[in-house]
Amino acid sequence: MSGIKLTRRGFLKATGIVGGGLLIGYVATPNTNSPPLVPADGALAPNAFLQLTADNQLIFYSPRDEMGQGVYMGLTTLVAEELDVPVQNIDVQFAAVHDDYKHPEYGVQGTGGSSSIRVHFLPLRQVAANTRQLLLNAAAQDLGVARDSLTTEIGHIISKGVHYPYSDFIATAETLELPVETPLKPAAEFKYIGREMPRNDALAKSTGTAAYGVDVDLPDMHYGMVKRSPVAGAKVLSFDATAARTMPGITDIVQIDSGIAVVSESFWKAKKALATIQVTWHQPELANISTAQIKADYQAALDSGKGDTKGEGSIEEGLQGAAKEVERSFWTPYLAHTPMEPMNAVVRITQGKAELWAGTQGPSFAQGLVARHANVDVENVTVHSLFSGGGFGRRAQLSHIVEATQVAVATNKTIKLIWTREDDVRNGWYRQASMMKIHAGVDNNGLVTAWDTVRVGGDLTPHTVAGLLPGAMSKSPEIINDILVGAVESIFDGWVIDGGGVEGLVDDYDFPNKHLLHISVNHGLPLAAWRSVGHSFTAFAKETVMDELAEQAGLDSIEFRKRNLQGNPRLLGALEAMEEELKTWNIPQSHHIGISSHGSFHSYVAQAAEVSVENNKIRVHRVLCSIDCGLVVNPDIVRGQVEGAIMYGLTAALYGNIELENGAVKESNFHDYKVLRINEAPLVKVVIVESEEAPTGVGEPGLPPIAPAVANAVYGATGVRLSSMPLSLA
């Protein structure tokens, strides 16, 4: 079937008719640019997401990328449900870049924000339901029976006891209008949604057969590595590659924007040659900055009290009504993401066209970046998405793809560019560091009367824009990009508060008088969203102070939170579900429980951490976590994501610390940037709150509560309130 046919039939005009505002902007039409997929001979491809081949194989083109979070399974389950085809029978492929695959809310093709199931829950089901309806209409016509006499099962239409493969009706389906408003299955009839089913990518990922970007192998491929400045933003002044040029297997040594690239027939040869290259750098201002200076700058800003504010009620009045007050300052450091798969990309440029192979969180930006740096039209860049070996926000920034493209252009070779772990830890994009302060009051009834907060630190959005805008506007001159990035920076410096720096700090509880002061202090280290973004540090400050307030009020920490959650029934519900389960736990005398609750990404989470402290060493034995994430598509993936978020958050709570010395990141690899290992991992019990609400995020919400839960338990064990991360008693 040709693309012209697709256009003529006009297929899906807008699936966003059902379900209200959530779906606005989700338009699945083949008219916007070239067809998103090329159907096989005799196949039915009624929309960008589905193809039914002549041998009855259903192919699902996933609009979101898989980095461990489970969309490969979860989104496929939505399609399976409405099309009545078992998940394991569906061939899942990562979609190419096309307007039809844009994120319904973000307006670009990207994956993140714990949003995939939330934003696709209705639209993808609608696409699948419409397709099933089309096949039923075709079958009714072909078989000469009433549409209502037909049922479906496992990719077959059943008429009078006879099972016909869906593919029997492709020819007729091609001639019919695609239904657009087919009613969706009621929840009571779900066969796959909500069921315990193992992930459909687990087998490939247990046998070494799942393909990641780093596994791509092309016949004409060369390996590229880059020597970058230890200080972000430095430019090459001069370099000496005399020794490297004489080393075996080195084909090219070229200068690109970020440094000096070595190209070889093998990774190992490139790595050895790279080590011999000497570069003199023009250093940016950041080269004068060390962590102590950043802390001092943040403290000075905090003391100045000058920044952007927002709030409700009056802190002064709130404090007047308080019986007790708590005031505490917090420090949370820069963090690296360190996904297991270091950054990599394969770029091939031939005759005005380019191809990219990579696992990313932003294929449309990747496409634009390749187009810009290869100087080809964006339509002529094909993106082949692969499994990502972890994302956590890191793969939403794509400087490695710019590097791969620049090296491919400079050498006229197909380039597989690989970052080492040292590159990843030292030359990446980081979770922003923060200094926070909370001053709060509580009355004699255990109600918070005042909640006054400050956050000092870098703004995330200007970095996001700086990294991705050149990909969104692949032909715009650099000067225009610089002006726009500068404009974004200045917006956040005195005008608007960047949400990624404060989200969660004044939320969740019934604070009648609350205030937020944000002071932007930017030192130039590249920043990126890091699993749960601002929540990853605001929850630490908020939930530590809530615990201290509970103590001041003479209340149990769960009871105190419940009193202040009357306006937030779903977080209250999650907390109560956690409390019920906790009652069944037998806690050894020497262990202490710390509590926290925090909402993020539209989900509601409460945690209890069981901790012991021996010789100042913090040991987390068990974590109990309840989550209300609405209707659950796959319970085991929800549990897995919550478990994983807790482990990722524990790494930050116990170890995570990126420090700068003369602008350079001091840490380099897993020996000095420690991450949680299996012998330190707690047992995790996840309680999923039953809900019929629309599904919400699960990739990130399990993370924010863990650091404060552990810190609060440490207080119980030692009487010490920790207010810096990583948590340390030494």
Added chain:
Amino acid sequence: MIEFTLNGQPVHSNDEPDTPLLWVVRDSFKLTGSKFGCGIAQCGACTMHVDGRAQRTCVLPIAAVAGKAVTTIEGLGTPEDLHPLQQAWAEQGVPQCGYCQSGQIMSAASLLSENPNPSESEVESAMAGNICRCGCYPRIKNAILTVAEQGQAGGVQVAIPLASSGSEGVKS
């Protein structure tokens, strides 16, 4: 030239003797199930068996495996003929991103071949060299203990054809 056995087949490599086994297996023999994670034997993503024992191959020069038997995840089991650990991994939904799992499984297989009935703490110490950033640790532990309980750790190493052209698997 260095000769060794790769997943049961005799092979030889002309890569420079200091080239880590990981890169020889991935780039010359085109078996990409073993992963690059840290390059300094800290994360275990590159774990293979050398003469049956788990080794960090990102720091193991190819010269060191001359005459030895190397087994990769592809040689441990295939989607059609799974090792019990792979079966448990898939059934129990262990992998998330999956990138570290070949190394995890190779370490686990080495553990069970030496100690078919490990305690929880023995599992933890044997697996402490394998990092998983997705935090699949509780599931990894459970899967290993399940296989151990079922007493089906086995030690069978399956020979499979190499993905590269020619049985010698030498880079042209």
